[in-house]
Amino acid sequence: MPAIEVRNLSKVFRVSEKEPGLGGAFKSLFRRKFRTVPAVSDVSFDIKEGELVGFLGANGAGKTTTLKMLSGLLHPTTGTASVLGFEPWKRKPAFQKQFSLVMGHRTQLWWEIPAQETFRLNQEIYEIPEADYKRNIDELVDLLELQDCLSIPVKKLSLGQRMKAELAAAILHRPKLLLLDEPTIGLDVVMQKKVRQFILEYNRRYKATVLLTSHNMDDVSELCPRILIIERGRLLYDGALRSVVERYAPFKLMRADFSGDVVTADLERIGKVLENRGPSATLEVPRHDVSAKAAELLSRFPVVDLTIEETPVQEVVRRLFIAGGKSGA
Amino acid sequence: MRKYLHVFSISLQNVLQRRASLLMDRVGGLAAFLAIYFFWSAVLGSKDAFLGYSRAQMLTYVLAMNLLRAFVFTGRGWELVNEISSGKISSYLLRPISYIGYTLSLDMAQKTVHLVSAVLEVAVLVYLVGAPVYVPQRAETWLLFAAATAASSLIFFLLEFMVSSLAFWTSQSGGPLFCFELFLQFAAGTFFPIDVLPAGLQAALRMTPFPYLVFFPINIFLERVSRGEAAKLLLIQGCWLAAIFLATRLVWARGLKSYAAEGG
Known part of the structure; x- marks a missing residue:
């Protein structure tokens, strides 16, 4: 039961x-x-x-x-x-x-x-x-x-x-x-x-x-x-x-602070750049690639601080909702 | 049963923990008590009797009124209203305990503390101003008075519980409880014995359960009614108790049903 x-x-x-x-x-x-x-x-x-x-x-x-x-x-x-x-x-x-x-x-x-x-x-x-x-x-x-x-x-x-x-x-x-x-x-x-x-x-x-x-x-x-x-x-x-x-959150978010300005085009090699404002930027990186990409970012750029975040639940739900979602997986 | 005893004991701790609030409560009540006491004392002046009350009977009425207020009129209606409208009541509904029993145990703890305090207040007043105290002549009076007081305490508890349960419908509002409390003090005979009122109003009040809360119990104590009449009053009081018990259960069950339908 x-x-x-x-x-x-x-x-x-x-x-x-x-x-x-x-x-x-x-x-x-x-x-x-x-x-x-x-x-x-x-x-x-x-x-x-x-x-x-x-x-x-x-x-x-x-x-x-x-x-x-x-x-x-x-x-x-x-x-x-x-x-x-x-x-x-x-x-x-x-x-x-x-x-x-x-x-x-x-x-x-x-x-x-x-x-x-x-x-x-x-x-x-x-x-x-x-x-x-x-x-x-x-x-x-x-x-x-x-x-x-x-x-x-x-x-x-x-x-x-x-x-x-x-x-x-x-x-x-x-x-x-x-x-x-x-x-x-x-x-x-x-x-x-x-x-x-x-x-x-x-x-x-x-x-x-x-x-x-x-x-x-x-x-x-x-x-x-x-x-x-x-x-x-x-x-x-x-x-x-x-x-x-x-399926709906294949990416993680990487937020990095740099010691100086960084060119967006350079960052694109790491992942999709969502935002690049002066010394800080937000990138979207494939979930399975996160550790490799983080290592690459750290070695190539003057990183001061780095955080890796999950896609918020609401966002996952929203995407699922837009896709029409169906039961069972 | 044990769980309710435990609620009683934990609530006693809680009341004692909030010493300041208890003190405020008592001081507030004491002011009204002293005002009424000295008012009657002045009205009586040097008269030996007034409106059929001997001097000792009238002043004892006021003293007894302070005790009954503490034991009968102490309740947690406002907290109940609050728990219902804020939804806190849910946490009790989820646990294997009866909410009415739980509230009664809490009330009893409060009543105990207030009664002890009221007894001390009366004792101090009697000692300081030499208030005349009417002592019952017949031994069985004590028993009849105790029974009447116990019943009146339960009647008040149920009435207050019923009126507070209206918060299930009047969300966010203690309006019914407020009106109830105001009217009750007057109709029960807390400010003065109701037989000083005009005959018509008096007769109307006698048809309600309110005089059975304070007025009749004190009359039994003052032996202003015969043994037979006292027994009759107790019987009618018992009927009121039963009727109010059934009504309260009904209102509570309806309230819970509406709560379960609309949520909190």
Whole structure:
């Protein structure tokens, strides 16, 4: 049985509309106009137990709405979903004890008191036996390097520390399924990496199923062999990350700062020049050639600084969208 | 059950952690309490009785009112409204815990702290100005009063919970809760016993659950009603409690349904 089974899931929101200005506000006091907005349309997919899947799409594409349906916060308008064998929106405690939803910009921690109090509270809420609690908390503190954050009021923690504490609170009951909505949002590069390592470790150690949304291509490329791409509520792509990247992001971006001006024509030998403004330039280089080209650039030009970047997710999605995208790879 | 006890204990810590906010709350309440106390003290002057209340009964009414305000009218309606309109409530809906039970445990912790503080305030006032205290003559009065107070505390909790749940529909707004709180203080008999009001208004108020929150419990304590009448009042209060419980459950279930349909 798959961990998640989604069939023809759709969600339509009804939103009220107001004409601009005071007159509009007055009108809407008496007669409110409603408009229906399809947030998710006819989405179907399966996720196997232990799989790590990335869920991509632009803002408002329907990712969070889908996660909310899978976690039982939202009723779908039509369609069905089975998560760990349960219908999520019935919110059965037996189901709730087996999964966690972490939203990067929301917190379940108590703000005024130390995180360990929320951990204790979750121990009671999830009815975790004392021995298991001790073992899990020790492991989490170790993995997430939480030693210093446990006894400080949550509001005094840095964003990165808070996110780690958030993850610990969500994982204390050792869920079989993790739904992560933007787990690295707002974190610095080092902290992002730690959070990713942790997610990977958790997935491997406990065969946990993970479905995560992110704007951050690194999250996806380091964690998720398989991705789902959603655009305007429709599932555009379901398949291996590798094939999407090779097809729609065949280049990486090289940004270089030089100690003096460099002639564009010379740079063209390295890769396609997107921009050359005085001492800094941006080049597009084929993905498989990146290291050779970087070496060449460094040896031939007076490079002061060099960064190599992935094509942003939005850009990949945009290209896929323009190409019309189809399921399966 | 254990989980709710734990919520109670963690919430107690939280209330104590926010000492400044607790202190402000108490000082604010204390100002109103003292004003009302000295107002009645002046009105009574040297009179022994007023509107059917003996001097001790009237001043005890005010003292008891301070205790009941702390124990009955302490709730977290505004936080509830806030959690609903900001969507923070989601994080509870995802966990295996009943939100009503969770809120009740939080409330109980707050009520405990406020009650302790109110008892101290009253004790200090009695000691300082030698306020006359009416002590019940019949032993069973204490029991009847405790039962009435417990029920009134639950009625307030449910009413506030119900009114706050309207935030599911009136997104971003605590309007209903605001009106409710304003009206409640008056209708429950917090500022003065409702039997000083004109007969018509009084009769109308008696048809509502509000006098059962403060006015009737204190009347039971002051033994202004007979044993039989007290039992009758408790029975009616019980009926109100049951009716409000059912109504609250209905509103809450509807609210959750609309939340699940429209999302937060």
